[in-house]
Amino acid sequence: MAEDAAPSPAAGPIGHTVIPIVNKLQDIFAQLGSSSTIDLPQVAVVGSQSSGKSSVLEALVGRDFLPRGSDICTRRPLVLQLVHRPRRTDAAEGGEEWGEFLHLNGQKFFDFSEIRREIQAETEREAGGNKGVSDKQIRLKIFSPNVLNITLVDLPGITKVPVGDQPSDIEARIRTMILSYIKHKTCIILAVSPANADLANSDALQMARIADPDGSRTIGVITKLDIMDRGTDARNFLLGNVIPLRLGYVGIVNRSQQDINLNRSIKDALAFEENFFRKQPAYHGLSHCCGVPQLAKKLNQILVQHIKNVLPGLKSRINAQLAGMGVKLLNILTKYCEAFSSVVEGKNEELSTDELSGGARIHYIFQSIFVKSLEEVDPCEDVTDEDIRMAIQNATGPKSALFVPEVPFEVLVRRQIGRLLDPSLQCAKFIYDELIKMSHRCLASELQRFPVLRKSMDEVVGSFLREGLQPAETMITHIIEMEMDYINTSHPNFVGGSKAVEVAQQQVKSARLAASAPRAKDGVDSDKLQASVKNIKSRAIIAKSGANGVVPDHHQPPIILKPSENQTEQEALEIAITKLLLKSYYDIVRKNIEDSVPKAIMHFLVNHTKRELHNVFIRKLYRENLFEDLLREPDDITARRKRIRETLWVLQQAYKGTTI
Known part of the structure; x- marks a missing residue:
């Protein structure tokens, strides 16, 4: 292009900064495809077939690079980005200008005839070789001083x-394609109309009027001024006297097909155009709207101002999209927590009719596994009569006791209470495992789209449940220790005193009678047994006979001493009473544990998770720097998400470029 096309002082600095930024945005969103709902400022060239659109574009570039012919040549939208670069004195001839296609990333075309061939080849790859039309873009950058x-x-x-x-219906399809570009408020319409046709019937202006009724973003381009009928001119067109446009008109002179056949350069064509306007009196005083250089300047200035006007809203829309990602993540986390609570509470819409699930399994663990396991434990199972007898005799010290000592009972009952700790802790672990399984089933299908989020949520839930399990286990341990630390023999359900003696008496008597029936002579005299019982009753609690029946041994006692093998009537009764007391008190403690342990698990683990899981998700996962990674989808979508992150930086640079 001629030197007149160099950037003007007014338009250059801002245009050089802002438009490349928007070009970068266009590249980003072009690769995002239909997922992008953001409309970027751009100029769309509209016109009927053979109206001179290609000549206008080539004149702006200053190079021949577009397919030409008598039939339809532009069969796919061509996004053409003209990028000004300073002239280099050391550059080789032809090395200052080149083209790059987005679909051939990094490949430079210095031969513009190769650019034409690539446009043709890429068009045929998508639209076929027999004049088919496609709405898929071809993106081309031209770098030139x-x-x-x-x-x-x-x-x-x-x-x-x-x-x-x-x-x-090719006409309807093309019109629909054109409208899909020019309908956006951010699009400037370059309506190309030939001067040798009736402007009132211009297809380009008709389409522009549909998308831009008030003409606030439409520039008219009048082509082929040099082939108008003799005695006519386009002055009224350019002045807007026929169809007014707020942004006005620019008239240009195209190269004819003969010029192209004769390889007439665009530089020569621009010189011819300048000479044409100089010699035509009808266009005197209209230099501001005549010629390709004026069209380039006008486009640049209007586009820069247009970008400045729409950029704040553009940034808001991009921020809204990013915020929308945060809302999307928040909705998933909230929905997950609600689903988790519903499963625990049995309110899940997908209730199973084949097996127990959710909270029903928790109830089953409490009642059918935990409670049943405690009820099956015999408190005297691992305590023999000899253990009880030994404990009683050791508790009496160096003298005979008048009553059954409390110490053996407390020692033995504490040992039995301690046996309840393991099944109680195991119950908590079972509930923990169930909650983990429930968490895996929540939103299973929806979270398949976001494997990173699924993994992160599983890690957070698992960690949080482990944190909840620890205080639950601590509380269970404290419950068992409290039962062991204070033996409440005053409990109303505890069998003690004379009632315990009576029951024990019946048990011992029945056992003795059953054992002595075959050999009554060797049996224990029931009168003696009755006397022992009366003697114990007379002392109010579990007393012991003073005579132990042990014959003094005048030899030195052995290192390990054990009671005599034969039990006395008194010892048998004391053992029976101790067992009875153990069972009675164990039943009291067991019922307390059956009630307290599930409460501890529900409070510290289940309900705590329901109450706090959402807050934990927000604290651990709801962070702006994690949105992209957490919502990462399969590879094809992941690439799109990654490119969105570039837009904020690009917009910040655009703001700097538009600062006045």
């Missing part, structure tokens, strides 16, 4: 009659 920073979208020309592989 001879252009201004402008981004344009060249759209297929409006055609009336289908040809080749085009469907019968």
